[in-house]
Amino acid sequence: MEITVDPDKxxxxxxxxxxxxxxxxxxxxxxxxxxxxxVREDQRADVEAAAASCPVAxxxxxx
Amino acid sequence: xxxxxxxxxxxxVGASLAGITAAESLRARGFRGDITxxxxxxxxxxxxxxxxxxxLSGGWAADRTQLRSTxxxxxxxxxxxxxxPAVWLDPVARDITLADGxxxxxxxxxxxxxxxxxxxxxxxxxxGVHTLRTLDDALAIRTALDRSPRVAxxxxxxxxxxxxxxxxxxxxxxxxxxxxxxxxxxxxxxxxGQLCADLHLRHGxxxxxxxxxxxFEGDRRLQRxxxxxxxxxxxxxxxxxxxxxxxxxxxxxxxxxxxxxxxxDPFCRTSAPGVYAAGDVxxxxxxxxxxxxxxxxxxxxxxxxxxxxxxMLADYGAGDAPAPYSPVPYVWSDQxxxxxxxxxxxxxxxxxxxxxxxxxATDATVAVYRDGDTLVGALAVNAPxxxxxYRRMIAARTRWEDALAVR
Numbered sequence: 001m002e003i004t005v006d007p008d009k010x011x012x013x014x015x016x017x018x019x020x021x022x023x024x025x026x027x028x029x030x031x032x033x034x035x036x037x038x039v040r041e042d043q044r045a046d047v048e049a050a051a052a053s054c055p056v057a058x059x060x061x062x063x
Numbered sequence: 064x065x066x067x068x069x070x071x072x073x074x075x076v077g078a079s080l081a082g083i084t085a086a087e088s089l090r091a092r093g094f095r096g097d098i099t100x101x102x103x104x105x106x107x108x109x110x111x112x113x114x115x116x117x118x119l120s121g122g123w124a125a126d127r128t129q130l131r132s133t134x135x136x137x138x139x140x141x142x143x144x145x146x147x148p149a150v151w152l153d154p155v156a157r158d159i160t161l162a163d164g165x166x167x168x169x170x171x172x173x174x175x176x177x178x179x180x181x182x183x184x185x186x187x188x189x190x191g192v193h194t195l196r197t198l199d200d201a202l203a204i205r206t207a208l209d210r211s212p213r214v215a216x217x218x219x220x221x222x223x224x225x226x227x228x229x230x231x232x233x234x235x236x237x238x239x240x241x242x243x244x245x246x247x248x249x250x251x252x253x254x255x256g257q258l259c260a261d262l263h264l265r266h267g268x269x270x271x272x273x274x275x276x277x278x279f280e281g282d283r284r285l286q287r288x289x290x291x292x293x294x295x296x297x298x299x300x301x302x303x304x305x306x307x308x309x310x311x312x313x314x315x316x317x318x319x320x321x322x323x324x325x326x327x328d329p330f331c332r333t334s335a336p337g338v339y340a341a342g343d344v345x346x347x348x349x350x351x352x353x354x355x356x357x358x359x360x361x362x363x364x365x366x367x368x369x370x371x372x373x374x375m376l377a378d379y380g381a382g383d384a385p386a387p388y389s390p391v392p393y394v395w396s397d398q399x400x401x402x403x404x405x406x407x408x409x410x411x412x413x414x415x416x417x418x419x420x421x422x423x424a425t426d427a428t429v430a431v432y433r434d435g436d437t438l439v440g441a442l443a444v445n446a447p448x449x450x451x452x453y454r455r456m457i458a459a460r461t462r463w464e465d466a467l468a469v470r
Contacts, residue, residue, distance in 0.1 A: 011362070012395060012404065014451040028425075030395070030402050030447030055365065 001039050002062040003047060007031045009058035016050040016059055023047055070170050070379035071096040074159055076149050077175035078102030080361060081342035083130050084368040085173050086139050092376060098141050099167055103148035106198055107136065112361050114201035115225040116397050125202060152317045154335035171375050174325055174340040175368065178307035178359060183276050191285030192301045195222050204302060211235060212299030215288045217276055219246025221396040222304035228398040231266045238269040238296045240276060252411040255430055255442055259403065266399050307359060309344045322346065324357045329387035331371035339375055341367040351389040352408050352439060360394040391458045404450050407457040409440035420449055431466060438466040
């Protein structure tokens with residue numbers, strides 16, 4: 001599973017951080033960043049919920 | 064009850080963020096009928112926030128502002144009518160007339176014509192006076208900035224502030240002319256407005272407050288700006304950012320209720336059956352704050368378009384009953400490397416604001432605003448993460464004391 005965050009799309013809503021705080025944070029520039037190198041399979045529901053919560057669809061879950 | 068036509072043809076007036084979002088939402092929810100996208104400009108839908116940021120700096124080429132790739136647009140199967148402003152809507156015949164005289168019938172129409180920039184009258188032959196609303200506006204200002212002009216920015220709102228910041232980044236001399244005693248104070252109050260003004264002062268902008276423009280002067284090209292206090296500002300480029308006017312002239316006389324925008328019910332319906340509105344042009348009663356207002360933010364254009372499509376489909380029996388549209392407004396601005404974010408509806412009253420976080424090392428500030436004993440707004444400067452919980456708390460109508468207790 002590969003996760004991408006498009007920094008051009010991200011507007012810093014932070015809904016992903018509120019949905020999955022163990023996986024996402026906001027950097028100093030207000031752009032979402034993935035906190036882990038690899039998302040485990042047991043975190044799939046969390047990361048998919050975070051992607052679904054993004055108002056601008058900046059987070060994409062591949063695979 | 065009159066029989067409603069089936070929903071086969073949707074006209075979207077405004078090839079904008081709201082327009083493309085609505086088209087995507089219609090397709091995502093299974094609408095297979097005709098969608099026609101009408102645009103006054105010749106451009107496919109593009110993103111406005113970068114216009115006063117990445118585009119002005121030259122960091123982005125114009126085509127990077129395109130909201131969707133050519134492939135993504137093709138996948139939506141839309142009919143495009145670009146470069147032709149709509150000039151008339153007949154809500155009885157259910158058709159729209161374009162500037163070239165052609166007409167387009169619809170079963171449902173979404174109005175998202177946005178706003179036009181408010182102007183300061185000046186001789187038409189005088190060049191060098193600009194407003195910033197469209198992609199073409201931004202490209203013209205960028206070209207003008209490349210000539211290293213002396214810059215006058217009229218209006219200390221977010222647009223003016225971002226233009227001033229870019230001009231200073233280029234090392235140009237900048238004078239900001241603001242009618243209010245403190246920039247941004249009508250929305251954020253004097254104290255937080257001063258915080259924004261300090262950003263300009265620290266970066267070398269000559270900020271003139273409490274004055275307005277009396278005239279732009281020059282021999283064909285702008286040379287001077289005359290101010291209401293009698294002062295003269297030498298300038299080769301003026302960028303006027305003094306607000307905007309809803310683009311509703313084309314609807315006057317149509318019977319659709321207008322009042323500083325297209326008047327909508329809480330479900331994005333206009334006064335005409337089958338006609339909906341979204342984005343900057345729509346004015347409706349937001350039940351969360353108990354106010355009737357328009358919201359001229361990127362986020363609202365997107366969210367309201369989705370809400371309007373939900374109502375449209377439900378009205379035609381193709382979806383569940385909609386919920387009232389009552390969002391927490393959210394807007395951001397980038398200036399001098401600082402990010403300013405505003406959520407909710409801050410109050411300008413001095414006793415309505417409380418600074419709850421300040422860090423000199425990172426120049427970070429978070430302030431919250433109340434209306435009576437309810438949290439209604441929040442401002443963050445260089446503190447994007449700290450703003451997060453307050454957006455949710457504003458949506459939940461959190462009591463002021465409870466909001467202050469969260470640290």
